Amino acid sequence: MKKILTFSLAALMSSVVFATPITLQHVTTTYVNSGICSAAINVTIHDFLGESDKLYLDLVAKDKAGKVKGTYEDVITYGDVQNLSGKATTNVFIESEEVCGADRTWTINVKRAVLVVNGKRQDLLKTKQVHIDDFQPMKIKVGQ
Known part of the structure; x- marks a missing residue:
């Protein structure tokens, strides 16, 4: 005798803990x-961001002495991102007069990264889902 296995998709989805990491990369600083x-920070959410989903993101730029030189505090929503290739990407900006002096001794601290998907909140800092791409581009030189 065969048993038929039935389940509720909603019950299955509610029992699944979602883990959607994000990656941050400082891509440029310009006047x-x-x-x-x-300072432009590329944010990649490693999943599509739905119309009602949100990413609460707070960043703080500090100089080598630990002095705050600029901040970004906002909510990233569906209208802010490009959903391509299974990911959502956007740039956020830390702007101030002092950011012009940024160099490799400065750091950008991620103070808050909370993703809300389908009404469920995930603290990406607590779940260690915030990744940093600290790629260093090559210098460009004209001539020899």
């Missing part, structure tokens, strides 16, 4: 206007 510089 934008009126003495203000902007």
Whole structure:
């Protein structure tokens, strides 16, 4: 005699703990206007971001002495990202007059990274789902 296995998809989904990591990468710092510089941080969410999903992200740029030089605090939503190839990507910006002086001795601290997917909150810092891509590009030189 065969047994038929039945289950509720909703019950199955509620029992699954989602683990959607994000990756952050400082891609450039440029002068934008009126003495203000902007450090662009690429944010990759390793899953699609739905229309009601959100990423609460707080970043703090500090110099080598630990002094705060700029911050980013905002919510990233569906309208802010490009959903491509199974990922959601966007850039966020830390802007201030002092960011123009940033060098490799500065750090960007991730103070908050909370992802809300289908109404469920995941603290990405607590679950160690925040990854850093600290890629260093090569210098460009003209001539020899």
